[in-house]
Amino acid sequence: xxxxxxxxxxxxxxxxxxxxxxxxxxxxxxxxxxxxxxxxxxxxxxxxxxxxxxxxxxxxxxxxxxxxxxxxxxxxxxxxxxxxxxxxxxxxxxxxxxxxxxxxxxxxxxxxxxxxxxxxxxxx
Amino acid sequence: xxxxxxxxxxxxxxxxxxxxxxxxxxxxxxxxxxxxxxxxxxxxxxxxxxxxxxxxxxxxxxxxxxxxxxxxxxxxxxxxxxxxxxxxxxxxxxxxxxxxxxxxxx
Numbered sequence: 001x002x003x004x005x006x007x008x009x010x011x012x013x014x015x016x017x018x019x020x021x022x023x024x025x026x027x028x029x030x031x032x033x034x035x036x037x038x039x040x041x042x043x044x045x046x047x048x049x050x051x052x053x054x055x056x057x058x059x060x061x062x063x064x065x066x067x068x069x070x071x072x073x074x075x076x077x078x079x080x081x082x083x084x085x086x087x088x089x090x091x092x093x094x095x096x097x098x099x100x101x102x103x104x105x106x107x108x109x110x111x112x113x114x115x116x117x118x119x120x121x122x123x124x
Numbered sequence: 125x126x127x128x129x130x131x132x133x134x135x136x137x138x139x140x141x142x143x144x145x146x147x148x149x150x151x152x153x154x155x156x157x158x159x160x161x162x163x164x165x166x167x168x169x170x171x172x173x174x175x176x177x178x179x180x181x182x183x184x185x186x187x188x189x190x191x192x193x194x195x196x197x198x199x200x201x202x203x204x205x206x207x208x209x210x211x212x213x214x215x216x217x218x219x220x221x222x223x224x225x226x227x228x229x230x
Binding site for chain 2: 112115117
């Protein structure tokens, strides 16, 4: 079955760039009608959707943080990635990648598979 | 408003029925989804398209929808159901989550 695994630096200095990768195993990232998402959760708080990339390459971002984000797909490595520029302490969180299967023509759906998450701390 | 509202906590005794509401203006037009998140674990989908159960979700979990409110119901709550529960739907800017409800089984 498909599994997701996040990887990243763990610690990033303020104003620098955070880069995370989600590796997909058990299936091809480019097969099927799926969106590949990034979601984060500050310690003790709720879930925040960051953005997603479709198997076709189309991308959607959460507007409040869109200006600092880049999400990309690397089908040769079966991975997708997240880059967050100019990080601050507010970007400290547990970052999840998740698969989304859209409902018909709506282009949105449930997050049916999640990675275990990776902790990112922004600190000097 | 473009958001989802949930109570911060719900408490029930084992064997009772827990109901967790989620309210939002988009809910009459968009499906809702529910996730269970146990301490130290990633969220797990327990309800999709308002009321459908993925394979693996126990039958005691059910979902319903009425107007601007969707409700996750857990019948015959067990100790293992103690977790945070998040509703999820779609707003004008894309995916949105409720703030989460901590279910305490006491």
